Amino acid sequence: MVRLITHNLLACHAKGCTTNNFPLAFRDAQVEIQEQDINPEFVRNMLPRLEWKALVDAARQVGDESLPAEQPEMMDDELVQKLHRVLMEVRNLTLSSLLASPNGHDYPSTSLRTRDTPRTNTTSLSTPCIHVLSMHLSPLPHPRTFLQIHITEGAMICPNCEHVYPISNGIPNMLLAENEIG
Amino acid sequence: MVKIAVPTSIQGRPQEYEEAHVHNVYDRIADHFSSTRYKPWPIVAQFLSDIPTGWIGLDSGTGNGKYLPIPTERPGSIFTIGLDRSHNLLELAKCAGGSPTRDVLRGDVLGDYWRLGAFDYALSIATVHHLASPKRRKQAIERLIQSVSSTHGRILIYVWATKQDELSRTSFPKKACWSNEDETRISPAGQDVFVPWVTQTSTDGSVTVEPETSKSMYMVLNRYYHMFSEGELSRMAEEAAKELDLKIGSPDEFSERGVKGLHISEEGWERSNYYLLLTRWEK
Numbered sequence: 238m239v240r241l242i243t244h245n246l247l248a249c250h251a252k253g254c255t256t257n258n259f260p261l262a263f264r265d266a267q268v269e270i271q272e273q274d275i276n277p278e279f280v281r282n283m284l285p286r287l288e289w290k291a292l293v294d295a296a297r298q299v300g301d302e303s304l305p306a307e308q309p310e311m312m313d314d315e316l317v318q319k320l321h322r323v324l325m326e327v328r329n330l331t332l333s334s335l336l337a338s339p340n341g342h343d344y345p346s347t348s349l350r351t352r353d354t355p356r357t358n359t360t361s362l363s364t365p366c367i368h369v370l371s372m373h374l375s376p377l378p379h380p381r382t383f384l385q386i387h388i389t390e391g392a393m394i395c396p397n398c399e400h401v402y403p404i405s406n407g408i409p410n411m412l413l414a415e416n417e418i419g
Numbered sequence: 420m421v422k423i424a425v426p427t428s429i430q431g432r433p434q435e436y437e438e439a440h441v442h443n444v445y446d447r448i449a450d451h452f453s454s455t456r457y458k459p460w461p462i463v464a465q466f467l468s469d470i471p472t473g474w475i476g477l478d479s480g481t482g483n484g485k486y487l488p489i490p491t492e493r494p495g496s497i498f499t500i501g502l503d504r505s506h507n508l509l510e511l512a513k514c515a516g517g518s519p520t521r522d523v524l525r526g527d528v529l530g531d532y533w534r535l536g537a538f539d540y541a542l543s544i545a546t547v548h549h550l551a552s553p554k555r556r557k558q559a560i561e562r563l564i565q566s567v568s569s570t571h572g573r574i575l576i577y578v579w580a581t582k583q584d585e586l587s588r589t590s591f592p593k594k595a596c597w598s599n600e601d602e603t604r605i606s607p608a609g610q611d612v613f614v615p616w617v618t619q620t621s622t623d624g625s626v627t628v629e630p631e632t633s634k635s636m637y638m639v640l641n642r643y644y645h646m647f648s649e650g651e652l653s654r655m656a657e658e659a660a661k662e663l664d665l666k667i668g669s670p671d672e673f674s675e676r677g678v679k680g681l682h683i684s685e686e687g688w689e690r691s692n693y694y695l696l697l698t699r700w701e702k
């Protein structure tokens with residue numbers, strides 16, 4: 238699976254692609270939310286590592302508008318909660334095309350799905366790690382933090398060279414063909 | 420269970436050699452491999468336990484992702500992203516430690532997919548030894564160095580050693596013996612070997628592995644390793660640092676402002692493996 242925290246670190250380095258190669262844009266992203274216990278200390282300490290604007294834009298691309306456009310100077314509890322949701326959980330959406338709403342404000346109709354996952358870390362490997370519950374909710378039930386949002390399908394597009402990195406079954410494929418390696 | 424290593428030499432292009440003797444093998448043996456690889460190496464567990472809360476890291480060559488949930492005593496305190504080439508291993512890595520799922524990406528350990536210095540730490544456990552040329556092994560180390568912060572990034576590299584644990588399950592054919600008593604025969608450049616995995620395809624199509632059998636109904640999959648000789652890994656890390664214009668040594672040894680460096684904070688051997696702990700610094 239891939240969360241927005243991971244997306245925030247990714248940059249395209251295909252052959253000749255050295256500038257304007259971050260952040261990758263989501264296309265046809267399908268998203269799921271997995272509940273996760275909040276660790277406020279993690280969120281506070283981790284935040285300086287992220288690019289705020291890229292995070293806000295990516296969150297909007299996957300249907301979460303909870304974050305302010307400018308990074309607040311003070312990290313209050315409410316912001317920590319929001320960030321946790323955006324980074325660690327996500328309520329789902331299927332965005333038919335993000336290109337249709339480049340600024341992330343016009344949301345296409347969404348179908349929502351919630352993943353009901355045990356909150357413990359003790360699930361053994363032999364059991365399926367996720368139990369998917371389907372449920373239909375109105376778009377954007379409530380904001381989710383970026384640690385809870387998992388992008389499961391779709392693609393990430395380099396804003397510069399337009400290389401397409403597909404995401405399938407929660408796993409982005411970053412492999413480049415030999416002639417694309419810079 | 421005895422692991423056997425047979426000396427080999429690289430034929431053809433290293434990339435294709437790795438495709439045949441590393442990537443394809445792991446994709447085929449993923450399930451069984453995973454069931455034998457669940458215990459974290461103590462050095463690796465310690466490295467991750469020492470990482471401060473809020474740090475973000477890369478596990479390059481994550482395999483079944485067994486290090487992604489660590490430290491389990493502080494769940495959610497650090498965030499490790501798994502990178503691997505094997506799709507089947509990534510499917511397992513995704514679920515490592517149960518829910519919530521782990522973040523994993525399909526990619527090459529020589530690939531560059533990140534903002535420069537994006538991570539606070541990086542680990543490469545039992546991975547660099549699968550690259551089939553010295554140049555590629557050095558490049559893998561360069562990638563690790565580039566992936567972490569220039570001011571505080573920490574790196575742990577763990578590779579298979581020519582110096583084998585007496586209690587280890589690995590045995591070597593007489594002809595190419597390089598046991599502990601026989602270290603003079605170890606080349607300073609290490610040793611390329613195959614470690615055969617014998618597999619049996621059952622009726623449901625799944626592959627099971629029975630390392631000690633050699634009946635004709637079993638198929639042998641040769642996995643390529645480069646066994647590192649003593650000091651080889653640290654020499655390679657120093658070369659990688661030079662390529663990246665980094666000073667080698669502790670930050671106390673340099674006073675000039677703006678200097679960037681790499682410190683080999685620890686070098687050691689644990690149960691048939693050499694490991695290296697590197698720290699980046701900037702004045």
Ligand SMILES: [Zn+2]
Nearest residue numbers: 249254395398
């Ligand atoms: Zn690009």
